[in-house]
Amino acid sequence: MYLEDLIFHQEHSIVSQSLAATQSAWVTNDDGFGVAWYTQRTTPGLFKDVLPAWNDANLRSLAAHIRTRLFFAHVRATTGTAINRSNCHPFIWQNWTFMHNGKIGNWHDCRKSVEDLIDHVHYPHREGTTDSEALFLVALSKGLIHDPIRALQSTLRDVTKIMERHNADEPMRISCALTNGREMWAFRFSSDDQSPSMYYGSPHTRAGENQLHAITTIASEPSDSDAAHWFKVEERNGVHWTERGLEHFEISI
Template structure:
């Protein structure tokens, strides 16, 4: 499995989130506490938005994040209001750059922790459900990238939650047709550069860990000594596979079988149910 984080809020240097916290994503690449594997060294990726471009920039590599000098250099110089970061532990597909998250299509970014159980049995059926105009954009061999392109096929541009629900429903239907009892395990994030949607769901109702940060106003009251909190807006939010530290009151578990929207104004949390397609 993998570890990931999504940040939306006041523009910050990537270093502030990727390296500085006590249990940063870089630390998790070697010492994950809640993941299936302790070490996540099968590649990494960072994707970020800037004021100059509507589409995200990507940096992905096949080596481990903990000793990548280019990532260290980038994190010290790139400032962004919205970025994704992902460290990979392969579930069986090749360690290659095209299999590293996040994935990008136009203005959209997508990343995932989990697995389609039985994916080798299901790959042909699932990929043939991808819209012909999108099929040629699949570069790698992961189940995650197929999930992304299925969501695009089912109308990600129009209604992201409905598109992901349709994708999940198809994966479960195809999986069960192949005799797979619990086809889907996912915690995923996607963004259009403005809002961030996060999903926590598994067929077995035993999903991988996912947390969101408390509102900045509450954190300021709890931890008035933290200088970082004085310089970010009240809408700043982090969603993480596992907490970046042990600050009391800072982290809240995303409920099982739910999805959230981080957006300007009021964030939302809803029940998630796969759709019959």
């Protein structure tokens, strides 16, 4: 499929969500965007900018010409960190890609302690100031490439302890996804049972019309109004997608 099949050519595409999201705490997500896509190369391609997604002609042109079997797209509404390209999602390390909706509560108070969890191998790859990038690097430090579910759960457990030590009065809200270019994992967790929404489904696309297996999408909001092919991921749950299908798992910290 081409990037535009899902980024633009949907009833409620991610570009339209950047202008008018229906289930997000932020209706307008105009603090930048990013797209990471996989081809025959080992590492993914990456395009990020601070312009609103709906107002970037380069994104529209690239999306019409890039063909891929797996990609991540993200529109950003900052929770307090600077608006710059380094803080835009997705984040990449080798063949891994990560993106996140939500926040670590009282991030400015907890930031140093969270960053101390990043090992010396991965800390040099810290480019921005967001809690999202820090979560990714901590998870990598905890063995994400070998066991993503265990690494993310361990990361959430340690971040929760840090927030408690700093007497954080804001919640931790995590709705995130990651991939190695072959499989995808998505997690939904919060300390107040109000994490950003997450769905999975198989929206209608031009690419999927003549294929036996419909394209599977994991998204913060359904990209069309056909409720029959969208399913909600519940709090403290996650999904693991492979070409063989999709499995659910519980998140316990």
